[in-house]
Structures are given as C-alpha cells and as structure tokens.
Amino acid sequence: MDSTYSKVKTGIPGLDSVISGGMKSGRAVTVSGPPGSGKTTFGLQYLYSGATDFDEPGVYITMAQNIEEVKNDCKSYGWDFDNLISQDKILMIDARPFKIHDDTIGKDDSLYRGEQLPFEHLTKLLLSSIKRIEAKRIVIDSITILAMQYHDKFYMRQGLQGMLQALENFGVTSLLLSEYSENDEIPLEWFVTSGIIQLRHTRVEDTMERTIQILKMRGIKHSEQIHPINLDSDGLHLLHPRLMP
Numbered sequence: 158m159d160s161t162y163s164k165v166k167t168g169i170p171g172l173d174s175v176i177s178g179g180m181k182s183g184r185a186v187t188v189s190g191p192p193g194s195g196k197t198t199f200g201l202q203y204l205y206s207g208a209t210d211f212d213e214p215g216v217y218i219t220m221a222q223n224i225e226e227v228k229n230d231c232k233s234y235g236w237d238f239d240n241l242i243s244q245d246k247i248l249m250i251d252a253r254p255f256k257i258h259d260d261t262i263g264k265d266d267s268l269y270r271g272e273q274l275p276f277e278h279l280t281k282l283l284l285s286s287i288k289r290i291e292a293k294r295i296v297i298d299s300i301t302i303l304a305m306q307y308h309d310k311f312y313m314r315q316g317l318q319g320m321l322q323a324l325e326n327f328g329v330t331s332l333l334l335s336e337y338s339e340n341d342e343i344p345l346e347w348f349v350t351s352g353i354i355q356l357r358h359t360r361v362e363d364t365m366e367r368t369i370q371i372l373k374m375r376g377i378k379h380s381e382q383i384h385p386i387n388l389d390s391d392g393l394h395l396l397h398p399r400l401m402p
C-alpha cells in the first residue's frame with residue numbers, strides 16, 4: 158500500500174480507518190446526501206477537529222444558512238466556533254446571494270455584481286481567506302447552491318475545475334457539500350473531485366437510519382461497504398468501524 162502521501166484526518170471517528178488513514182492532502186472531496194443527512198455537520202466536524210486536534214486552520218463558506226445560525230446549531234455538539242474564530246483558527250464566510258439587512262432583502266454587492274457570482278471572485282475570496290489564517294482545510298456549503306446560479310454547464314465545469322486547481326496549488330484539502338438524493342442526475346462535482354462520500358438517511362420500517370459509503374477516493378484503498386453512522390451530541394461517528402484488511 159502507498160503510504161507515502163500525507164494524510165488529512167476527517168475527524169469523524171471511525172471514518173479514517175476505512176480510508177487507509179485519511180484523505181489525500183491537497184485534494185477536493187464531495188460529501189453528498191439528501192437534506193438532513195448530516196452534510197453540514199460533517200463539514201463543521203472536519204473543520205472543528207482540524208483546528209483543535211491537528212493544528213490545521215479552516216475556512217467555512219456558506220451559501221445556505223447565516224453564520225450566527227450555523228454557530229448556534231454547533232452548540233448542540235459542544236463545538237465553540239467563536240473561540241476558534243477569535244484565535245484565527247477558523248474563518249466563516251457568508252456568501253449567500255441574498256442577505257437580509259434591516260428587514261429588507263438585498264443582494265450583497267461586494268460579491269454579486271451581476272446575476273451570478275463569478276468563479277474568479279469566489280476563488281480570489283477563498284485564496285485571500287486561506288492566506289489570512291494559513292488555512293489547510295476548506296468547506297463549501299453547498300456547491301449545489303453555487304451551481305444553481307449557472308445556466309451554462311460548460312462555464313460551471315471550467316470554473317469549478319479552475320477553482321479546485323487553485324485550491325490544490327495552495328495545498329488545502331477541500332470538502333464540497335452537495336445535495337444529492339438517489340435517482341437525481343449525477344452532479345458535476347462527482348466528476349471533478351477526487352473523492353465522493355455518500356451520506357444516506359433512509360426509512361427502515363418505522364424508523365430512519367443513517368449510513369455513510371465511500372463511492373470514490375482516488376489513489377486510496379478504501380472500504381466499499383455501507384457503514385451505519387450515528388449523529389448525536391458528539392457529532393457524527395461510524396457505529397462499527399472496521400480496519401481495512
């Protein structure tokens with residue numbers, strides 16, 4: 158087994174052991190799943206663990222929820238992001254297309270000069286944020302909302318590939334959170350990222366079960382099983398992690 162590459166731990170207990178010890182440093186991985194499957198939790202746990210356990214600062218960019226709400230929801234997991242932000246270990250960026258100011262909804266002109274957020278702007282914003290705190294980890298929540306802005310698939314693909322290349326050049330390991338339910342069209346990010354982690358939240362008889370499966374992880378020996386997971390007051394963890402043979 159090739160163990161010469163540097164590994165980035167996900168911080169999800171049990172997960173690193175089924176991906177040969179961690180993700181490849183400098184790569185981008187898609188985390189997909191339906192609403193409520195734990196994508197945002199996964200992303201924030203990755204950043205929180207990076208900042209607290211591995212001395213790897215991280216940037217979280219949200220296109221969905223406002224930052225106060227995100228930080229507040231994290232309290233149910235016992236994660237104090239304000240403390241990490243004050244130490245420049247975490248940076249949270251609100252890049253939603255619409256924001257509410259004084260009870261009116263307006264576009265954020267600093268980013269959205271036209272109808273779409275140009276990839277060049279987003280990439281520049283990410284790179285300057287990375288430099289500011291010497292980030293090693295990035296989470297984009299979500300790439301689906303970003304993609305909705307573009308009608309031109311070619312532009313989206315070129316833009317996304319350019320952005321991922323720039324992030325790779327900076328040596329950061331990124332997670333792209335992606336809304337995907339079974340039977341949906343395969344999203345673009347599945348093709349352009351080096352890994353895909355699929356979260357599922359499905360009905361089994363009269364209850365709901367959560368699972369995780371590694372669909373792709375380029376250059377890494379990984380489990381192909383569907384692993385049951387738990388989401389509780391400590392965040393996400395695999396229930397019966399097995400070491401790779």
Ligand SMILES: Nc1ncnc2c1ncn2[C@@H]1O[C@H](COP(=O)(O)OP(=O)(O)O)[C@@H](O)[C@H]1O
Pocket residue numbers: 190191192193194195196197198199233234388389390
């Ligand atoms: N402290 C907690 N303990 C257990 N489950 C929680 C806790 N906080 C949130 N959840 C669960 O996590 C779900 C939200 O997960 P989230 O990461 O936001 O999913 P997604 O981003 O995929 O929509 C909630 O619907 C709830 O079921």
Ligand SMILES: [Mg+2]
Pocket residue numbers: 196197198298
């Ligand atoms: Mg979410």
